[in-house]
Amino acid sequence: MKYDSVSELCRIAEEEKVRISELVLKDQAVQMEKSEEEIKGTMRTMLKAMRASTKEGIEPGKRSSSGLSGGDAYKMQQAVEEGRTICGPVLGKALTKALSASETNACMGRVVAAPTAGSCGILPAVLMTVGEEWELDDEQLVMALFTASAVGMVIANKASISGAEGGCQAECGSASAMAAAALVELNGGTPAMVGHACAISLKSVLGLVCDPVAGLVEVPCIKRNAMGAANAFVAAELALAGIESRIPVDEVIHAMKTIGDCMLPALKETAEGGLAATPTAKKYMKQIFG
Numbered sequence: 001m002k003y004d005s006v007s008e009l010c011r012i013a014e015e016e017k018v019r020i021s022e023l024v025l026k027d028q029a030v031q032m033e034k035s036e037e038e039i040k041g042t043m044r045t046m047l048k049a050m051r052a053s054t055k056e057g058i059e060p061g062k063r064s065s066s067g068l069s070g071g072d073a074y075k076m077q078q079a080v081e082e083g084r085t086i087c088g089p090v091l092g093k094a095l096t097k098a099l100s101a102s103e104t105n106a107c108m109g110r111v112v113a114a115p116t117a118g119s120c121g122i123l124p125a126v127l128m129t130v131g132e133e134w135e136l137d138d139e140q141l142v143m144a145l146f147t148a149s150a151v152g153m154v155i156a157n158k159a160s161i162s163g164a165e166g167g168c169q170a171e172c173g174s175a176s177a178m179a180a181a182a183l184v185e186l187n188g189g190t191p192a193m194v195g196h197a198c199a200i201s202l203k204s205v206l207g208l209v210c211d212p213v214a215g216l217v218e219v220p221c222i223k224r225n226a227m228g229a230a231n232a233f234v235a236a237e238l239a240l241a242g243i244e245s246r247i248p249v250d251e252v253i254h255a256m257k258t259i260g261d262c263m264l265p266a267l268k269e270t271a272e273g274g275l276a277a278t279p280t281a282k283k284y285m286k287q288i289f290g
């Protein structure tokens with residue numbers, strides 16, 4: 001397979017009456033000339049590292065070396081534990097885990113790029129949360145990673161997964177689409193629903209620029225990971241209810257590319273525009289770099 005169309009992946013999976021993850025695992029084994037067990041073994045290692053990153057950042061006194069971030073995963077966890085959340089514990093736990101992985105990244109800890117380090121919190125947060133809530137075993141989560149990866153590969157091939165190339169829509173947006181796809185499959189949704197969830201999640205963040213304060217992957221990146229996890233839940237929930245995206249998923253991906261191409265360089269990771277150009281961001285920049 002060429003991984004250049006999500007619709008095509010969905011169509012083949014439906015025709016062959018398999019889940020997208022099964023299709024991808026089989027194809028990857030052929031392409032990489034490895035056994036399916038070997039490939040799953042690599043994915044298990046990724047899953048383990050992802051899980052660790054969703055816990056490591058939960059520390060009250062944690063701060064990044066710039067001082068710009070840290071401690072928010074802990075605050076979110078406190079709110080969940082004390083029953084102070086609006087949307088209940090499932091979303092609260094996902095937000096905690098997304099913040100944790102991203103804060104781990106900001107502190108130079110070990111994360112799994114999914115698809116990038118800047119968006120490393122979204123997919124792990126969603127997977128680990130439903131894994132705990134629905135009592136899924138690692139085998140199920142590993143399979144969901146194949147579905148998420150296939151979506152990421154299509155976006156990388158047809159648009160971009162880089163903030164410097166396509167803005168934050170390409171990083172946090174892609175991560176959201178990957179997580180939404182995994183969620184739908186884990187919940188027993190059809191391949192077509194997977195496609196709609198991808199489309200809905202990506203549509204919702206089109207135009208999101210990459211504007212890291214002081215050029216550091218902390219502000220607004222860490223909180224955008226929490227938002228990206230919530231976006232994945234919303235998109236999956238809608239798709240599982242039978243709600244369809246009016247614009248087909250591959251057209252949404254193409255739209256994301258054209259929007260990224262139109263974005264000014266100042267809004268693509270150069271830290272010259274957007275939030276990075278605000279007076280407060282400039283003050284932080286001066287404080288950090290002199």
Ligand code: SF4
Pocket residue numbers: 118119162163164167168169171172209210211212216217218220221224269
């Ligand atoms: S703002 Fe830029 S650096 Fe930060 S997560 Fe988004 S794409 Fe990555």
